[in-house]
Amino acid sequence: MVEPGPRLVQALIRPGALASWAVALVLTGCATGPALVNAPQPEMPAPQPAPAPKVAPRPAEATGTASWYGKAHHGQPTASGETYDMHAFTAAHRSLPLGTRLLVTNVQNDRTVEVRINDRGPFVRGRILDLSYAAARELGSLSDGAFRVKLRVLEEPAGARARSSPPAKPAAGPPGAPVTAP
Numbered sequence: 001m002v003e004p005g006p007r008l009v010q011a012l013i014r015p016g017a018l019a020s021w022a023v024a025l026v027l028t029g030c031a032t033g034p035a036l037v038n039a040p041q042p043e044m045p046a047p048q049p050a051p052a053p054k055v056a057p058r059p060a061e062a063t064g065t066a067s068w069y070g071k072a073h074h075g076q077p078t079a080s081g082e083t084y085d086m087h088a089f090t091a092a093h094r095s096l097p098l099g100t101r102l103l104v105t106n107v108q109n110d111r112t113v114e115v116r117i118n119d120r121g122p123f124v125r126g127r128i129l130d131l132s133y134a135a136a137r138e139l140g141s142l143s144d145g146a147f148r149v150k151l152r153v154l155e156e157p158a159g160a161r162a163r164s165s166p167p168a169k170p171a172a173g174p175p176g177a178p179v180t181a182p
Contacts (some may be wrong), residue, residue, distance in 0.1 A: 060152060060153050061150060061151060061152045061153075062128060062150070062151045063107065063148065063149070063150045063151070064126075064127070064128035064129070064148070064149065064151075065126055065127050065128060065146050065147070065148060065149070066104070066122075066127060066128060066129040066130070066131055066141075066146065066147060066148075066149040067122060067124065067127055067129075067130055067131070067145060067146045067147075068130065068131040068132065068133060068135065068136030068141065068142070069086075069092075069121075069130050069131075069132070069133070070086045070132070070133035070136075071086060071133070073086070074086040074133075078090075078092075078118050078119035079092075079098065079118070079119045079120040080098045080099070080118040080119065082118050084118075084119065084132075085132070086132055086133035086134065087132075087133065087134045088132055088134060089113060089114060089115045089116065089132060089134055089135050089138070090115055090116050090117070090118045090119065090131075090132045090135070091104070091115040091116070091117055091118075091119070091129050091130060091131045091132065091135060092117070092118075092119035092120055092121035092122060092129070092130040093117045093120070093121070093128070093129055093130075094120060094121065094122075094128075096117050096153070096156075097117070097156055097157055098117055098118060098119075098157075099116065099117065099118070099156075099157035100116070100117045100153060100155070100156045100157065101114060101115070101116050101117075101153075101154040101155045102114070102115050102116075102117065102129075102151050102152065102153060102154060103151070103152045103154050104129065104131065104135065104139065104149050104150070104151055105149060105150040105151075105152075106139040106140060106141055106147060106148070106149055107148040107149060107150055108147065108148065109139075109140050111138065111139050111140050112139075113131075113135045113138040113139055114154065115131065115132070115135050127146065128149075128151065129149060129151060
């Protein structure tokens, strides 16, 4: 029996066959390689600046449960850097810009008060606003721990959307749990 391997090798290394293989290899390599002629690149349009992100408008009104905070926090710093004054008409909200003015209405008795957001909170799940002692007194809600209110934005500070703080995260716990200082 004759082995086909040595004959094949001998056939491939003959001068004529070797040249044919070299030409085939070179042509194959040229066919798959980059083009030798530099074709002009298609014109790309100039990059356009990304459009400004669209900010969803904040609702002008909201209804929910509010609570109030007083003596335990009196004199403590707020998120705005002010010292909390329980006798001022202020409030804490999770996401409205600091300095926003709100009209707050107690839905049970229709009493209203204007407050300014100067702090972050409330930190109890299910609440939308923490009012100062003075604001809760004006609404007739001091005896209530939590009460239903309607909020209406009267005015946001200039440029408020650009510098508004991220929303505060509500504390874990059952709705209506007492507010504790962090």
